[in-house]
Amino acid sequence: MTTKSGNLQDSIQQAGDAHTMLWESQSPPIVSTPVTPEFTNWRDEQQAWRRTSVLFDQSHHMADLNIKGPDALKLIRNTAVNSVENWQVNQAKQYVAVNEEGQLIGDNILFRNEEDEFQAVGVPPTINWLQYHAATGGYDVEIWRDNPSYGRVGNPKVYRYEVQGPGAMDVIRDAIGEEVPNVKFFHGTRFTIAGKTVRALRHGMAGEPGFEFVGPWEDRDAVIGAIMEAGEKHGMVRVGGRAYLTNSLESGWLPRPLPAFYSGASTADFRAWLPSDDIDSGVSLGGSLHSKDLEDYYFSPYDVGYGKIVKFDHDFIGRAALEAQVDSGRAQANKKVTLVWNGDDVEKAFGSMFHPGVGAKYINQPIAHYATYHYDRIESGEGNLIGRSCHTGYSANERSMLSVSVVAAEYAEPGTEVEVIWGEPTPSSKPAVEDHKQVRIRATVQPAPLVTKARTEYRSNTHVTA
Structure with a gap:
């Protein structure tokens, strides 16, 4: 799949390393879709x-990848942490993929349209991952792909x-x-x-x-x-x-964890396959978490609440690593939560733009991201790093800034007080990052999903059979 423009690995080498390529990317944040921004407000x-x-x-x-052929189910079985047993036509699954080290590539929604035909729908990382394995794994499948409107x-x-x-x-x-x-x-x-x-x-x-x-x-x-x-x-x-894009703040889904293929030996062939002009080659990384070690940005599927999806009833990429995480207790180390940001602190940070001098980083509304992949530090009262805040925005339903986050398990109890560091620690060339100073914003840990009905009721709605 390489093109005249080279591949992802070439882009990384030209930048010096993957973190620099992502951190200095000029790509704008994804804070809306190509749909009409507001029909009312x-x-x-x-x-x-x-x-x-x-x-x-x-x-x-979202991107669409249609997979059809005798080996379509085999391709999915070999790359998904999910079980594919008893998968009916007209049924969908939340497909989740990891690399050989058990680090999350991402997720999408995978529809079984016919016995031998499936359609994956989601943001590009897992679409590229499936297409790569379809193209290089010797599978008897035919595919067609349709990129998001911003890439087509x-x-x-x-x-x-x-x-x-x-x-x-x-x-x-x-x-x-x-x-x-x-x-x-x-x-x-x-x-x-x-x-x-x-x-x-x-x-x-x-x-x-x-x-x-x-x-x-x-x-x-x-x-x-x-x-x-x-x-x-x-x-x-x-x-x-x-x-x-704010709906997921209330439903507790983490839409854009950094896919774990920008570093590591097991994904080197993928980086050599992915063109440098592909969507995933031009994304940006930002936030108050700044680390040259990309593994500090990667997640296990257990970190983001996908443990219930992982099934060891089949062989798949990353199975041994995930089994080791379970055996060692690593699978219980972190937990996905919703942070409810302190209104007074948010008001003070936002209000700093109305006073002389350098203020806090501007807080976009309703989605606060200023990079494709946004990672803010979550710290304890003692200043220790205890988690990562990754999806932040405002909910008019909750009258609060919320962020879908991953914290160390000992800080995941609802009501726990933590602090989010807002703003970048070092200058970057990202166009969306103005001169600013970091601020600390208090936040309270709550469940993910935040909405009680989303956690308990809607699968047994009276119109469905659970």
């Missing part, structure tokens, strides 16, 4: 997914919409013209909307029920028109790109 759009129902446009910010010219191959919220089923019932059938969580069915066949996945984000709809792009206008018409009388709100 992002505060009302956030609140609508708890009050009525919302329509998410997921057609533009023209329209997507498929549309992807989601309706969710307390009133979602009312909207969907009217759109399909009949009662919504019982469908298990993360299982699928097919609906007819506006005369078009639509794949539908029983889904839910931030604890509210819903379905995700997928079909060919040429059917988009008819399908979206019918959904909008059905939603109008039920108070459905269309969510723009700015609010969309």
Whole structure:
């Protein structure tokens, strides 16, 4: 897959090392999707997914990789920590991959559309990882790929919409013209909307029920028109790109851990395969955590709450390393949490821009990132590094700045007080980083997901069988 522009390893060598390449990258932060930023305003759009129902446009910010052939399931089995037993057609899984050292590459949603056909949907790292192994592993598969809109010219191959919220089923019932059938969580069915066949996945984000709809792009206008018409009388709100990315703050999903393929011997062939003009070759790294050792940015799947997904019923890349983590107790060392930032401290940091002198780093709203991969130090009251804050933004539902974070297990008890270091410790050439000073912001540890319903109720919603 190398091109005339070289490969990822060439880019690393030209920069001097991987950390420098990422830290000095000129790529902008991903703080919105190529969808309309706001249809009304992002505060009302956030609140609508708890009050009525919302329509998410997921057609533009994710990559699609379609895998078809006799070895499609074998490819997935060999690269996924997941079990692939009893995987039904029209069922989806949260595919999770690691490298040989048991460090997280990332996750995506993997649909089984037919017995021998699967479609992976997500941000590029695991899409590239699957495509690499399909291309180099001798698998009998055919693939097609569609990049996110920011990495492609023209329209997507498929549309992807989601309706969710307390009133979602009312909207969907009217759109399909009949009662919504019982469908298990993360299982699928097919609906007819506006005369078009639509794949539908029983889904839910931030604890509210819903379905995700997928079909060919040429059917988009008819399908979206019918959904909008059905939603109008039920108070459905269309969510723009700015609010969309904050949904995961409440649902507790960590969308962008740094994929563990920028260093290490086991991923050297992957770096030589990935073109230097690929999306993953041009991303940026920022935040108050600054370390030349990229392993300080990597996670185990156990760190981010994927332990329940790991199944040792098959051989897969990284299995031995994960088994060793379990045996040694490393799998219990860290825990994913939500940090609720202290309002007074946030107000003081934000307000510093209205006073003379160098102030705190500007806090973007509603997503606060200023790099593709954002890592802030979490410290104890004694100033010790105890965790990493990786996904930060404002929730109008919680009236708070929140961050999805990973902390040492002994600090994971809800109510524990910690401090987040906001701002970079050293100058960089990143365009989004102005002259500023670091500040300490108090935060309180809470569960991830933060929303109780997301942790306990929505998989057994009355419209589904758990």
